[in-house]
Amino acid sequence: MTKSELIQRLTDLNPHLKIEDAELIVSTIFEEITDALASGDRVELRGFGTFSVKHRKARIGRNPRTGENVKVDEKYVPFFKIGKKLHDDLNKD
Amino acid sequence: MNETITRADLSQAVYEEVGLSRNESSELVELVLEEISTALERGEMVKLSSFGTFTVKSKNQRIGRNPKTGEEVPILPRKVLSFRASNVLKDAINDGHSEA
Numbered sequence: 001m002t003k004s005e006l007i008q009r010l011t012d013l014n015p016h017l018k019i020e021d022a023e024l025i026v027s028t029i030f031e032e033i034t035d036a037l038a039s040g041d042r043v044e045l046r047g048f049g050t051f052s053v054k055h056r057k058a059r060i061g062r063n064p065r066t067g068e069n070v071k072v073d074e075k076y077v078p079f080f081k082i083g084k085k086l087h088d089d090l091n092k093d
Numbered sequence: 094m095n096e097t098i099t100r101a102d103l104s105q106a107v108y109e110e111v112g113l114s115r116n117e118s119s120e121l122v123e124l125v126l127e128e129i130s131t132a133l134e135r136g137e138m139v140k141l142s143s144f145g146t147f148t149v150k151s152k153n154q155r156i157g158r159n160p161k162t163g164e165e166v167p168i169l170p171r172k173v174l175s176f177r178a179s180n181v182l183k184d185a186i187n188d189g190h191s192e193a
Contacts, residue, residue: 001132001139001176009128010121017121025121028110029103036098038189041158043098048126049174055187071158076190078145078183080176087131090149092174 038077045084053081133174143181150175 003026010022033043033051042052058074082090104119110132111118129147139147150173157168178186 001131001137002143003141006125006128006139010124014121015122021113024111025107027124027143029125032098032103034105034144034185036096036102037182038185040190041096041098045100045126048130053190054177056143077171078172078176078178078184078186080145081171082149082174084134086174089130089134090174093115 045082045083049083049086050079050081052079053077141179143179145176145178145182148175148177149173 007019007022007026011019014022032055036043037051037053040053041048044050048068053076056077059072061069061070061072062068067083100119100122103122104115107113107122108118110117113121129139133147133149136149137147141147152171152173153167154170155168157166158164159166
């Protein structure tokens with residue numbers, strides 16, 4: 001499923017909903033999550049999962065082709081942990 | 094900073110942005126999460142451009158160990174969800190943190 005298929009589903013299930021509004025709903029939700037993570041907040045959606053940010057320390061990496069040492073700067077990476085209900089639903093059969 | 098955002102905050106954002114009623118805004122947030130969940134339950138990949146991709150992966154059975162007792166226990170075959178963030182999301186997170 002892609003973003004446009006998701007938007008299509010929303011308008012199929014809610015015939016009075018304009019396509020522009022469905023697009024705005026989906027983009028608002030994911031921009032809100034992105035902004036929250038960018039400002040260091042976590043996003044907890046019970047039953048679905050939790051988005052958070054993890055810190056990765058600077059380290060010395062290695063170019064696997066040349067064996068050369070390269071400095072990798074510290075960085076922040078997004079992390080998703082599945083919620084219990086969704087995990088159980090994926091595994092129910 | 095270091096707050097927890099929930100469904101209520103997402104519904105509020107949709108309410109302010111789209112101009113639907115509060116009730117309808119929260120129902121639509123719920124519907125978005127449900128539609129994503131049912132697609133994943135069907136085993137479909139869910140690709141949200143500029144956000145990220147959710148993929149269901151099947152894990153085989155393996156032998157685990159209770160770290161406290163050392164006892165061997167089988168970990169049954171199961172499905173796990175992997176989330177791969179888009180570069181847009183990764184960049185937003187790193188830009189946000191370097192400003193802070």
